[in-house]
Amino acid sequence: MSTSHTSEPDVHAHGHAHGxxxxxxxxxxxxxxxxxxxxxxxxxxxxxxxxxxxxxxxxQTLLLAVALAFVFGYTLSTLPLLRAGLGLGAALGVVLAADTLSIATMEVVDNLVMALIPGAMDAGLVNVVFWVSMPVALAVAFAAAYPVNAFLLARGRGHALTHRFHDAPAPTGWRRLVPAPATGTLVAVIAAFMVGGLVVSAAASLG
Structure with a gap:
């Protein structure tokens, strides 16, 4: 009787590929x-x-902030798809399917954290408590939404629906004018804005 054995190099190769x-x-x-x-x-x-x-x-301000979070979230995902050649309706359809659960998770968690931090919701924009609480809430929201996105991606859903358009040919015509800011750039701008808000608030409290 013959016995088939998987060679050690094959096992290692499979392990590396899986990793x-x-x-x-x-x-x-x-x-x-x-x-x-x-x-x-x-x-x-x-x-x-x-x-x-x-x-x-x-x-009312909270509702406006949540609504705009969805608007900006959808917009940032739609722009690259427009550059990739999709029509507006098709791009929005892909984005709604890809991003809604992730954004909803973030908004629920973010606002829950802000509500749990004493004084954060009523602190106002020129207040150190607000500018310290906001990045904390966003960090917790990121941690909460990460497994949601990982779950969706593993099943070919979520952002997997948009990734297939990332290797599209270079845009032509009017599509070249559609902005598609890099995520890293946006993160840097947001971080700088929050640091600025914290500095201004700290200066106001000391003055």
């Missing part, structure tokens, strides 16, 4: 989560700025 696949999956999930987080952060801060400027109540 690379897992690493790629984790990297894609982290990238997808960070991408969603940038839209949420921009939308929330914009909503808070607008709500405060026009004198909305806390509840």
């Amino acid at each position: 690379r696949a897992q690493g790629n999956g984790r990297a894609m999930a982290a990238s997808a989560t960070l991408h969603c987080l940038t839209g949420c952060a921009i939308g929330e801060v914009t909503g808070l700025l607008v709500g405060t400027a026009v004198g909305l109540g806390t509840g």
